[in-house]
Amino acid sequence: MQMEWYNEPRRWAGDHRQLQVTVEPDTDYWRVTHYNFIRDSGPFCFTTVSGDFEANVKISGAWQELYHQAGLMIRTDAANWIKTGIEYVDGVQQVSAVVTREVSDWSVVPRQDNPAAIWIKLLRKGDYVQISYSFDQAHFALLRLAYFTPQVSVQIGLVAAAPGSLPFEALFEDFTVVPVS
Structure with a gap:
């Protein structure tokens, strides 16, 4: 799979099968809501696709500071994207989704067990994105169903x-x- 970087980190190793990233401080993705700032600075390793598809990944990390986060992102540009995965808030891993269409919103499912890993599944079909998550790669729960611009290529x-x-x-x-049909 051909991958490229947006905000390439200084230290990383691997490919789409196994990618280790050292995430630099003062990086984030957010637009306006509540905080009144725009951030578009986190490392993002992506491929560009068209049509309907399902993306899957297993994520783990050394979460230690407020808002440390890792997951999947689907993006058309700096003002239209969805990121989902784990976000570390108040000492607890949160299954998280931020949907951004000019302004960001945020939804979370708190976890008290701080699991070692999470599997994220993102289905893009027509005009929506469905986000599901699992802690055993067998049983997935729905986190969010969100509108996303149809019939455009995405990262x-x-x-x-x-x-x-x-x-x-x-x-x-x-x-x-x-691809899915």
């Missing part, structure tokens, strides 16, 4: 951010993108 890939002052290590495994 889909691996995203991470560390908005605070500490870097962290994120590991992405078995990233796949397959």
Whole structure:
């Protein structure tokens, strides 16, 4: 699979099958809502696709500071994207989705067990994106169904951010993108 970087990190190794990233501090993705700022600075390793597809990845990380995050992103441009995965908030991993269409919104499912890994599945079909997650790669739960502009090419890939002052290590495994009908 052909991958490229947006905001390439200084330290990374691997490919779409296994990608280790050192996420630099002061990186994030957000637009306006609540915080009144725009951030478009996290590392994003992606491929460009058209049509309907399903993307899957296993994510783990050394979460240690507020808002450390890693997951999948689907993106058309800086003002239209969805990121989903784990976000570390108040010492707890949160299954997270941020949907951005000019302004960002955020939804979370708190976890008290801080699982070692999470599997994220993102289905793009027609005018929507369906986000599901699993902790065993067998049983997936729906996190979010969101509108996304249909019939345009998109960037889909691996995203991470560390908005605070500490870097962290994120590991992405078995990233796949397959067409669906």
